[in-house]
Amino acid sequence: MSREIVSVKIDVIFKKFFTEHEDMLHAFISDILEIPSESIRKIEICNPEMPPETEEGKFSRLDLALDVDGMAVDVEIQINKQDDFRDRTLFYWAKLYTSSLQKGQMYQNLKKTIAINILDYTLFENREQYHTEVVAALKDTHEIFSDKFSMHFFEMGKVKNIQPNDRKTLWMQFIKADTEEELEQVKEAGGDLMEKAVQIVYDMSADGKTRELARWREKSMLDMRSSLYAAETKGHERGKAEGIGIGRAEGEARKLIDNVKTLMETTQRPLEEVLQMLRISQSEYDQSLALLNQ
Numbered sequence: 075m076s077r078e079i080v081s082v083k084i085d086v087i088f089k090k091f092f093t094e095h096e097d098m099l100h101a102f103i104s105d106i107l108e109i110p111s112e113s114i115r116k117i118e119i120c121n122p123e124m125p126p127e128t129e130e131g132k133f134s135r136l137d138l139a140l141d142v143d144g145m146a147v148d149v150e151i152q153i154n155k156q157d158d159f160r161d162r163t164l165f166y167w168a169k170l171y172t173s174s175l176q177k178g179q180m181y182q183n184l185k186k187t188i189a190i191n192i193l194d195y196t197l198f199e200n201r202e203q204y205h206t207e208v209v210a211a212l213k214d215t216h217e218i219f220s221d222k223f224s225m226h227f228f229e230m231g232k233v234k235n236i237q238p239n240d241r242k243t244l245w246m247q248f249i250k251a252d253t254e255e256e257l258e259q260v261k262e263a264g265g266d267l268m269e270k271a272v273q274i275v276y277d278m279s280a281d282g283k284t285r286e287l288a289r290w291r292e293k294s295m296l297d298m299r300s301s302l303y304a305a306e307t308k309g310h311e312r313g314k315a316e317g318i319g320i321g322r323a324e325g326e327a328r329k330l331i332d333n334v335k336t337l338m339e340t341t342q343r344p345l346e347e348v349l350q351m352l353r354i355s356q357s358e359y360d361q362s363l364a365l366l367n368q
Contacts (some may be wrong), residue, residue, distance in 0.1 A: 076254040079279040080288040083194055083230070083249050085136035086124070087278065087288050088151050092138060093122050095274060101267055103142055105241035106190060106226070117142050139170070146170050146187040151249070155195040163191055167225060188224045192249060196229055204232035205242060238263040248272070327362035330354065 080087050092099040096117070104111040120139040138149040148170050156162065167189045174185040198206055210223040228242070230250040236259060237243040244264045248271055251257045261272040278284045337348045349359055 077276070077279065078285075079252075079254055079257065079275060080285060081250075081252050082275060083151060083153060083192075084288050084291050085151050085153075086291045087284070088249070089136050089138060090124060090284070090287075091274065091278070092149075093119055093124070098271055098274070099138075099140075102245060103140070103147070105245060106228075107142075107147075107188070109142075113143075115143050137166075144185060146174050146185045147190065148188070149190040149192070151192040151194075153194045159197070163189055163225065167223075171222070184222060186222045186224070188226065190226045190228070192228045192230065192246070194230050194250065196231060197227055198229065202232065204229050204246065236260065236263045244268055251275075324365055327365045330359070330362045331366065334359065 082088050082091055092102065099119075100111065100114060100117055103109065103117060104114060118141040120141055121137070136150075138147075140147040140149065148166060150163075150166075152159065167187060170189075171184060171187040174187065175181070175183060206227045206229075208225040208227070209221075210219040211217060212219060228246055230246050233243050233246045233250075235243075236247050241264075244260060247256070248260045248264070248268060251260060257272045257275060261269050264271075334345070334348055334354065337343070338345065345359075346356075349356060
């Protein structure tokens with residue numbers, strides 16, 4: 075009988091795996107970015123904090139912010155498809171890039187900034203390749219405008235077969251594995267490195283505290299999807315019912331406020347976090363309140 079395992083594609087498990095095992099993180103970054111392992115002198119985890127282990131605790135982003143030999147690297151895994159994901163990852167890249175410049179420094183001190191996005195859904199419908207790198211280049215000649223911009227997207231669903239000689243595909247198969255059988259296939263094809271990685275997952279899966287953390291996070295993500303759907307549905311129905319007799323601006327404002335209230339009620343999150351979830355600015359929210367209170 076197969077044992078129950080925790081999946082590394084759950085963001086809390088992903089972060090726990092790599093923050094607690096520096097040799098795995100080193101090998102992962104080396105393979106994913108195709109940097110010779112021996113040339114990487116230092117990898118520093120800039121945000122090693124893990125989220126609270128109870129549903130009452132405040133939740134934060136679960137990316138990995140790294141300093142890799144002076145390069146700023148952000149690693150994030152996404153299970154749920156988000157319509158605004160391209161804008162969101164560009165926004166996070168820009169924040170990371172600009173934050174690397176200290177007060178008084180010159181622009182040339184800005185660090186090369188790399189965003190690594192591992193996705194459990196299809197982002198680029200017209201591409202068969204599972205790995206896509208986006209760079210800043212001239213449109214006509216493809217000459218690189220700046221080597222300080224780089225975004226990598228790994229669409230795990232496009233990795234169909236294990237490639238023993240391709241370490242990137244092995245990592246993708248390892249991360250997306252949901253069963254012991256899938257992990258055993260990775261271990262068999264991946265040599266000593268993947269054998270150790272799989273054993274770490276088995277050890278994590280045997281730990282009750284880690285299993286509970288994974289269960290809580292899966293429930294949290296499911297609640298988030300349900301809440302967003304409920305907010306959208308309720309706002310649509312309310313707007314439809316009251317659409318006649320109120321101005322379009324007021325109807326949109328009411329829909330926005332309803333969406334925020336519904337999500338706050340169902341997730342028990344503070345206003346600031348809910349606005350971030352719905353990609354609503356504080357000023358937009360305040361303007362909507364003011365319009366309804368006229």
